[in-house]
Amino acid sequence: MDDLADLYQEIILAHNKRPHNEGILDPRTHDAEGYNPLCGDRLVIHARQDPAGKLEAVQFSGEGCAISRASASMMTDAVKGLSGDELRKKAQQILEYLTAREAPPALDLAEYGDLAALSGVRKFPARIKCATLAWHTLLAALAGKEQVSTEEA
Amino acid sequence: MVEAPPIMDVDTVRAQFPILSRSVNGKPLVYLDNAATTQKPQAVIDTVSHFYAHENANIHRGVHYLSMNATDAYDRARATIARALNAEFEQEIIFTRGTTESINLVAHSFGARLQPGDEILITKLEHHANIVPWQILAEERGLTLRWADVTPSGEVDLDSFQSLLSEKTKLAAFNHVSNALGTINPVKEMTRLAKAAGATVLVDGAQGPPHLLVDVRDIGCDFYALSGHKVFGPDGIGVLYGRHELLETMPPYQGGGDMIERVTMEKTTFRGLPERFEAGTPNISGAIGLGAAFDYLQSLGWEEFHAHEQALLKRATERLSEIKGLTIHGTAPEKVAVVSFTMDGIHPHDIGTILDTRGVAIRAGHHCTQPLMTHFGFTGTARASFAFYNTLAEVDQLVEAIQVVHQYFS
Numbered sequence A: 001m002d003d004l005a006d007l008y009q010e011i012i013l014a015h016n017k018r019p020h021n022e023g024i025l026d027p028r029t030h031d032a033e034g035y036n037p038l039c040g041d042r043l044v045i046h047a048r049q050d051p052a053g054k055l056e057a058v059q060f061s062g063e064g065c066a067i068s069r070a071s072a073s074m075m076t077d078a079v080k081g082l083s084g085d086e087l088r089k090k091a092q093q094i095l096e097y098l099t100a101r102e103a104p105p106a107l108d109l110a111e112y113g114d115l116a117a118l119s120g121v122r123k124f125p126a127r128i129k130c131a132t133l134a135w136h137t138l139l140a141a142l143a144g145k146e147q148v149s150t151e152e153a
Numbered sequence B: 001m002v003e004a005p006p007i008m009d010v011d012t013v014r015a016q017f018p019i020l021s022r023s024v025n026g027k028p029l030v031y032l033d034n035a036a037t038t039q040k041p042q043a044v045i046d047t048v049s050h051f052y053a054h055e056n057a058n059i060h061r062g063v064h065y066l067s068m069n070a071t072d073a074y075d076r077a078r079a080t081i082a083r084a085l086n087a088e089f090e091q092e093i094i095f096t097r098g099t100t101e102s103i104n105l106v107a108h109s110f111g112a113r114l115q116p117g118d119e120i121l122i123t124k125l126e127h128h129a130n131i132v133p134w135q136i137l138a139e140e141r142g143l144t145l146r147w148a149d150v151t152p153s154g155e156v157d158l159d160s161f162q163s164l165l166s167e168k169t170k171l172a173a174f175n176h177v178s179n180a181l182g183t184i185n186p187v188k189e190m191t192r193l194a195k196a197a198g199a200t201v202l203v204d205g206a207q208g209p210p211h212l213l214v215d216v217r218d219i220g221c222d223f224y225a226l227s228g229h230k231v232f233g234p235d236g237i238g239v240l241y242g243r244h245e246l247l248e249t250m251p252p253y254q255g256g257g258d259m260i261e262r263v264t265m266e267k268t269t270f271r272g273l274p275e276r277f278e279a280g281t282p283n284i285s286g287a288i289g290l291g292a293a294f295d296y297l298q299s300l301g302w303e304e305f306h307a308h309e310q311a312l313l314k315r316a317t318e319r320l321s322e323i324k325g326l327t328i329h330g331t332a333p334e335k336v337a338v339v340s341f342t343m344d345g346i347h348p349h350d351i352g353t354i355l356d357t358r359g360v361a362i363r364a365g366h367h368c369t370q371p372l373m374t375h376f377g378f379t380g381t382a383r384a385s386f387a388f389y390n391t392l393a394e395v396d397q398l399v400e401a402i403q404v405v406h407q408y409f410s
Ligand SMILES: Cc1ncc(COP(=O)(O)O)c(C=O)c1O
Pocket: B035, B036, B097, B098, B099, B100, B101, B127, B129, B130, B175, B177, B178, B179, B204, B206, B207, B227, B368
């Protein structure tokens, strides 16, 4: 029961219901489609970098479960204004936080805010890919890849 | 007055399936993922373990006692399955790894005779296992793949099916029962229509024998494919039934030991049926276990079995229909006990995860039927699929678990 309450924290449910930055960003410099062949869900990430490589805005579209939508929504908030290096560092920390075999590195709440609510996903191994999809897709978009699948990551 | 069918003693039946008494996530297991795989009765488990403990040897190779004994047991399993499906000859039962391999065998060995411009007719209701082999074959040989439509209730649209048949149709392939929606297809009628057009017919029977008595000669099909693990038998074993006149004209599927008559450096001649299609050491314990599964099924009274499953379907359909915001997909009048559903604004995976914490195992996703899901305009459904060992109380547990979904997502 408590595991479930941990997974579907208020913050996650709120982001799922009223996601931030859902839509097709225009204008944009990068797009990529993240695909989960196991469930058939598709998440598209749209991003705009300024000439210096700073992320001006990120939006997402597509279909997904509560976890993947909430994760995408929170990510779009968290990455705004980051340089390419900062983004890669943050993505790596989040991905490690979600997938580390042993106890995950603690996330600094002040820095990560809502994203820390993803902690409950770790107890549901079948759902971890739902949470990582947005991040993999954003990294792929910025690397100039148009498609990425949960089964290659 | 019509006599009511005898009532199945579900408790006694459940006691024969050891896994059904375990718990999951601290709750008694409610196993409603039978379309993915079924649980195994003690009789099957014992047969397989007895084989390894007392009878293990390779078949067809030895002059020694154990080998001859294992060969006998393997052949007896074939005979049991031939009788269960009402095949004319035992040699018409080819052991494979499962439905997927059975279909691929036909695509390879029957497909070898198809010519550019020939057509294969399937339906939008198919599992990927009955789509992808034909797409690959069509690509290789320049064939056209045609898709019969489905109706809003999830049945094959027979007018569409019939209108796509022509003298170009060399093969029609369709499932007996839809794994995604539970629809029982009128396979006898579809076979008749396809044969009238001159086509060869393959029935994907993965979901047939778990719920229905199958008579391949009554259906009239040329091929019938099934998987052991879906009929309460082991995994890694399955069957391709093929009409012997047709099998005899088909080239081998794989080359190797056991399927040859004589090998010289210049040329090899092949054995007859069924060995020609069973290269290499087969899944011997699996075949024997599958024979035990069919024996077990036959020990259950068919009428009670059928009536019980239909009662489960009725109760599940009624109770789920009462839930606000829940839509059942697949409302054909002829169905097995499978209920596929979606809930407004709630993703099937979230439903699956929440049900799992209540011990209720269902499947969430596209069920390997993406063209069907796309046709209906969603990426997936939640699916509760029942077997004869499920109880009416478990339907209620499913419904209670769905109430928890509402607690989180309302
Ligand atoms: C209708 C249908 N066809 C084919 C298959 C493939 O069976 P297997 O994976 O056992 O080869 C399945 C399994 O889900 C099925 O339900």
